Amino acid sequence: MQFGLTDEQRMIVDTTRAFVEAELYPHELAVERSGHLPLELIRDIQKKAIDAGLYAANMPAEVGGAGLDTLSWLLYERELGRANYALHWTCVARPSNILLAGTPEQRERYLMPCIRGETWDCLAMTEPGAGSDLRGMKASARQEPGGDWVLNGTKHFISHADLAGFTIAFMATGEETTPKGVKKKITAFFVDKGTKGFTIRDGYRNVSHRGYTNAVLEFDDCRVPAANVLGAPHKGFDVANAWLGATRLQVASTCLGRADRALHLAISYAAQRHQFGQSIGKFQGVSFKLADMAMELKAAELLTWEAAWKFDEGSVTEADMSMAKLKATEVLAMVADEAIQVHGGMGLMDELPLERIWRDARVERIWEGTSEIQRHIISRELLRAQGG
Structure with a gap:
């Protein structure tokens, strides 16, 4: 392991820090005092981040990202982390790596718009009664004879779901017997904002990260096609653990x-x-x-x-x-x-x-x-x- 940074890594650190100080720091106080991050400000900083090559920099080069190795990526994250969380996470977005697990069609539909800055993704795992025990989730999905899945249940603490164009919802889809007893099978689904039966409600006021919102997601007989499964049915944990x-x-x-x-x-x-x-x-x-x-x-x-x-x-x-x-x-x-x-x-x-x-x-x-x-x-x- 080499402890010194390469010239490229120093450039990443210097470029990212300069951007944070010039484009994010000046807006921190206003966001902190109002608890609100205006969309027009998001779009303005987002464009500057894209022009600077800092947007979606966590993604591989073949899909339009910076193709950084893990250490370089984390050095970039450290510099962004100096600023108000809502500013750096929303305006200089880094799409979730789990989107790379999608099929070519899913990548084109969900990943690429996030990389281009057209929308944001959000992950829906946590539930009011489950918390760290994800296997204890109550939200569920059942597959109907025609192949569609019907989702029901509630998720909460879902970060920036109000901005996201879609969510990746993890749902219980059955049970399996393991050496440690019966456990739920979990499946991940893409659910587009506006899908019938999918409602996004305001979340809770949070002492941390003002301007960075959370939401409650409700699924009421929400129907999605089989093509919206991320990974394989019942293998949601495998996808999450891998990505x-x-x-x-x-x-x-x-x-x-x-x-x-x-x-x-x-x-x-x-x-x-x-x-x-x-x-x-x-x-x-x-x-x-x-x-x-x-x-x-x-x-x-x-x-x-x-x-x-x-x-x-x-x-x-x-x-x-x-x-x-x-x-x-x-x-x-x-x-x-x-x-x-x-x-x-x-x-x-x-x-x-x-x-x-x-x-x-x-x-x-x-x-x-x-x-x-x-x-x-x-x-x-x-x-x-x-x-x-």
Whole structure:
């Protein structure tokens, strides 16, 4: 594993950071205070991102993306992660990799419009009563004699479903007996906005990521053709496991960007703020905070970059990705909190981005698998190596 960045990776970092600072930072305060991201602003920044080659950069080159290796992609994600989440996720969209699992016809219908910036995708897994237990989902689909599927049930916490032109809905489609008991079979379906029986309702007001919406999706005898199955019937988990694993590394990387921004704000303030005749950074109570913040952030970076390197080498494990996600999200929480402490009361004012980074940090330990789920994955892998 090489620790130095290539010239191309440095260019990706520099280009993305310059774009974030010039095109996203100026709009953060307005989005934070209003909780709203206007469509005209989205389209304006989106066009600039497309012109800069930053839009859908996570996609392979053969479908119009940047064709980045995993580490380069995560370096790009870290730079985007410095900004308000709604701004970077919506205006510089990265379509879900699961769209690559589609047939040629599905790719043309669903993937390519997302890459061109004509629409957005959203994934619908989480339910009010299921949470982390996806096998416990109640929403279901049944296949009728003619081949169509009929979907019923409710999903919630579905990110940016109000903007998305379609959803990929995961539904229970039967049961199977396994060594661990009876488990539900899951199938993934493309469901277009406007399909009869498919309703999108406003979601919940969230303390994190203002401007980045969530929604409740309701399926009431919603009929879709067999051609809308993503992957094979009853193999929805196989599709998700094959294509969504790296999302934990994506979360880790965006957290690293925000943590790095908070750390540098704290360092700058500690160097410039004077109390009792000297900069506050010279007081041990502050200087030790800065040292610990920097050390923990470096550890989180190394875990994430190692997992990215192993991902491309084909040797990454579930524990590798869980360690990166767990460490980065918990380090972000610590760095954000300590950065505010260094700033004192000013750190809680929205004139600075710290209170936003602090609020936004909370959800990262919940979505894409809670910290407890990540620890379960890590410990399970450790025990399995010993036959446990």
